[in-house]
Amino acid sequence: MTTDIAARYREFKLPDVGEGLTEAEILKWYVQPGDTVTDGQVVCEIETAKAAVELPIPYDGVVHELRFEEGVTVDVGTPIITIDVAPGTPAEAPAAAAPAPAPAAEEAADAPKGRQPVLVGYGVSEASTKRRARKSEQPAPEKAAYAASVQAELNGTSVAAQPVAPQPVAAQPVAAQPVTPQPVAGERPLAKPPVRKLAKDLGIDLATVTPTGPGGVVTREDVHAAAAPAPVAPTAPSVEPVVSRETATVGDVSRETVGSAGAQVPAGPRETRIPIKGVRKAIASAMVNSAFTAPHVTEFITIDVTRTMKLVAELKEDKDMAGVRVNPLLLIAKALLVAIKRNPAVNAAWDEANQEIVQKEYVNLGIAAATPRGLIVPNIKDAQAKTLPELAAALGELVSTAREGKTSPAAMQNGTVTITNVGVFGVDTGTPILNPGESAILAVGAIKLQPWVHKGKVKARQVTTLALSFDHRLVDGELGSRVLADTAAILEHPKRLITWA
Template sequence: MAVKDFALPDLGEGLTESELVSWKVAVGDSVRLNQIIAEVETAKALVELPAPYDGRVSRLYVEPGVTVAVGEPLVAFEVAGAEPETAPAAASGGQAEVPEPTLVGYGARPDATSRPVRRARPGLTGAPGAASHGQTASPIASTAIAAATAAAAERPRATPPVRRLARERGIDLATVTGTGERGLVTRQDLDAVTTSPRMSETSGANRLPVAAATTAPARGDTRIPIRGVRKATAEAMVRSAFSAPQATVFVTVDVTATSQLVERLRARTETAEARPGLLAVVAKALCLAIRRTPDVNARWDDTAQEIVQSGAVHLGIAAATPRGLLVPVVRDADLLPLPELAAAIRSLAETARAGRTAPADLTGGTITITNVGVFGVDAGTPILTPGEAAILALGAVRRQPWEHDGAIALRDVVTLALSFDHRIVDGQQASRLLSDVGRILHDPGSVLALV
C-alpha cells in the first residue's frame, strides 16, 4: 500500500488556478477510478474532478474556498500495489520526476513539480483530515499545518467583512463564540453580542445603546472578492473597451409576423419539442444576414496586421448565471436548421446556469447575441466579446401602437442594437447587417431574397 498525491490538473484554455468549491469525498472513503471527488471553479466554469486511482482517501490538503494553482496537491490516496512516490530531489540523475498522467484526459503539466503557495481566503486555514489515520505529513504539509494551527490559535476565524464590522463596533473577536461552520464567527454572532446585556454593560461612550442597536443595527459595507467568472468578465470587458474602437447602431422593428411564426412553430408537432422562441429566430436571422455581410464575422489580428474573416459562424449566446455572465458558443450555427439551433441555444443556456459548461464551450466564438429583453430592457450598447467584431443586443418585445398598412394598430415592436469594432466594420456594413436582421424579423418571408 502506497500513498500517492493527486495535484490540480491543467484544465486547459490557459487556466493556471482554480478555487476548490466542495469535496465529494472525506478522509477514509474508498473511491473508484473516475469517481467524482471534488468540484472546482475556474474563471470560466465549474469542473468536476474524477479520481485518478482506485484507493482510499488518506488526506485532503485543501479546504473549500481556497484558490489552488495547477500542480499543487489536492488530495492523497492510499493505493494498493503502487510504488511510493519519490520526491523530485531524490530522482536519479538529478532530473525532476515527471508527474504520472491520469486516466481521465488531463493531468498536471509536466513542469509542474513544485508546490506553489496556496492563496487561501482570509479566515480559512488548515485542511480537513490533514492528520487523520496516523499519516506522517511531508515537511511542506507539516509546516502548513503548524502555521494553520498557530494562526487559528492566535485569532478567531471570521471573514474580512465580519472582522471589519467587529472593529467598527469595538468587539474583540476572541470573546465571541462562533456559531458558523467549524466555529466561524458570523455577523449574527456580532449582532447577538451587541444586543446582549453583557455588551450593554461594558459598552464605552461611543457605543450605541442597546435599544438603538436593536431598532437601528449598524450597517457595514460588504466586500465581495473579485475572482472566478466576475474577475474574468471584468478583465475581458476592460480589454475589449480599451483595445477596439466601438460604435453602436440601432433599429426598431415591428416583429408581429415573427411572433405569429413562433406560435405556429410551437404548435407544430415536428418543431414543438425544440420550443423555438424569438431569440432562436433572431439567431437564425443573424446567421442568414452574415451571408450578405461577412465582414462582421471577423477578428483583428494585430500581430499579423490582418483582418481574419471566419468561414463559419460560431455563435456566442450571452447567458446570465448565478456565477456571472457566461458566453457559451454554438458551433457552426449557420449550418443548423431553426429547430436544431433553438435546441442548442436552450441546452447551452441551461448548462451555463447550472454551472456545468466546459471551458472549451466558452471559447472560439465569432459573433455574439445578448438578450437584454428578458430583463425588461428595451435597448443597450453591449461591449464586444474580445476577439469578435460585432455583438447584437435583442431588446424586450413591446405591444404598442405602430403604423401598419397606413393606419395605427397595436403591434409587437422590438429594438435591436449592434455594437461593432470600427477597425473592422464600417458604419455602412453594420447598418446593412442590422437592416437585414430587422427585415427578416418584420417579414420572415423576405429571407427568400437573401439566399
C-alpha cells in the first residue's frame, strides 16, 4: 500500500507564542531525526523577546528533519521540523513517463549524468535541466590538447603551447584527481541557512571562503577557518625595550623613576562580540523607549527598618507562614501595596493615542528578576487582593520560575507598578527606569547595620534607602512623595500594615 508524499510528511511551523512576536531563537532540540514523537510532546525550547518557551508537537510520527540548528533565530511561521506521520509506508511512485527518443551520440556525451543536488531554498541548478549551448565542433587533437592543459593546471604545472599535427591521437587513460569544487564567479556560494547566519555574525563574506563540503558547500568549519586570524611566527626581540626615566627632586633627595614604554601586550582575543537578540534585545528597546518617552522623576528616602527586620524573623517562626519564603522583600511589597491603596492615583497609565490617563483598579505588581538570559519583570496579578501568606507564595513561585527560565510571556504582560531589589547586590540605591506602560518603580537598596539616632541616642540600627521613579506626566511631585513617604512609614513601623490596611 502506498501513500501520498504530501500527506505523509507534516511541517510544524514556528508559532507566535506571545502577542505580535515576529521571531524566536531555537535554544535546544529535545529530539533528533529518527526519534518517535507523540501529539503534545515537547520537541524544542525557544527564546522569544519576552521569555523562554517549550514547544509541543501536534503530530504523532517519526522526526524526519530538523530544519534549523540550535542558536538560529527563525521568523514566526517558518517550518522548523518535519514529521513523518506514516513511517514504514512506501511513498507513492510517480507515474511512468513515455520513453523519450534516444539522443544523438554527440548530445549523449555532453548530457549531465544526473540531477545535481542542491540546498533547500536555492531551487534546481540550471545545469541539471538545460543543456549548454554548444560551440562548433573542435578537431579531436585540439580537444586532447585542451584536456591536457586543464589537467596540468589542476596538478599545479604549466604546459607550453606545442603545434599539434592533424592526425589521430590515441586516448591515454588519465587517473582521476580529487578536486574541491570552487564557486563560479558571480554565483551565490552554496551554504545552509545556519552557516550563512554564522558568517553574517562573524562578518565573513561567503564568496571569500573556500568550501570543503560535498558539492562545493561551505561548512561551519570553513567559516570558522576563514574567521581565524592568520598565524604569526614568533620573532625574537632584537631591540632593547625603550626605557623612560623621570627625575624628581624632593627636598635634598633626587629620585629617578624608571619605566618601560614598550610593555608587552598579553596574547589572546582582545574583544568578545555577543549578538543582541532575544530578551536582551527586547530590554534594550523597552528601556530606550521608556527613558525617552516618559519624563522620569526619582525621589529618595533613607529609613530605619530595624522593626521590620524583627517582624521578618518572627514571621519565619509563625506556623501560618510555614511552607512559604519570608524575607524583607515580602514586607516591602506589602507596604507598597498599602501605600498605593492610600494613593490610588499613582496606579495609572498614560494613553498617548487617546490623550487619557487610565486609572487601574487592580495592581499587577512586577518583580524585577535577574536570569541567565537577562533581566525580566514578571508580575503578580491582582496583588492588592492577596493576603500576606498568599503574597509570599506568589513571590516564591515567581522568583523560582524566573530563575529556571520558564516564565511565560503572559506573566510579563499588563504590569502596573514594579519593585527592583538592587540591595541583593550590595548596592545602596539607584535611579530605576520605568517599564513601558507603568507609572512607578521602587528600588530597594541594601539593608545594612549603621549608626542611627534612635530615641535621642546614637545606636546601631538596620538602615536602607528607597528610591521611587515615576512618570511625571501623570504623577506630580506631591503624589509621588506621598507614596514614597507612606511606604517608608510602614517599614519603619510595620504595625501600620494593620492600622492603615
